[in-house]
Amino acid sequence: MKLQHKFGLLLSSLSLFSFISSAEAEPKVVTSIKPIHSLVSYVMDGVGRPDLLVDGSSSPHTFQLKPSHATMLQEADIVFWIGEDLESFLETPLDSIAASAKRVTLMDSDQIELLKFREKNVFDDHHDDHDDHDEHEDHADGHDDHDEHDEHDDEHDEHDEHDEHDERRRT
Structure with a gap:
């Protein structure tokens, strides 16, 4: 054993x-x-x-x-x-x-x-080629229709005169 x-x-x-x-x-x-x-x-x-x-x-x-x-x-x-x-x-x-x-x-x-060593970053020149992106310059022109609000504000000023008129009646 x-x-x-x-x-x-x-x-x-x-x-x-x-x-x-x-x-x-x-x-x-x-x-x-x-x-x-x-x-x-x-x-x-x-x-x-x-x-x-x-x-x-x-x-x-x-x-x-x-x-x-x-x-x-x-x-x-x-x-x-x-x-x-x-x-x-x-x-x-x-x-x-x-x-x-x-x-x-x-x-x-x-x-x-x-591959050959790169002496400069190949992506450096990429950002110089955006001449076709002029649509961004026109972006501000798309907001010309908001000038209408300025005229609309003048209309509210005229309504304020009516408020004064109403106040005179009440007193």
């Missing part, structure tokens, strides 16, 4: 160990920004869940690495990021904290078509 108990304990330990091993087999994936996180999450569905460095309340332009981010990078097996040209804030942390993680730099991929 003692042997059966030890055998059961051994089986329980092995099943617990296999559970822990399968949990550890889940890759630790870190992504830099939301669009990458969305894509990686879709690919990892059922396998694991990637961590996101620049979350909803942060901006890549003002991002500051927190201790929790450093922990994510330190524990990462793989890090997905755009690249140093757009995410220069990650270059040093990836080299030092996440040195053992595999790094996937999307700008280096030959499967992605890179």
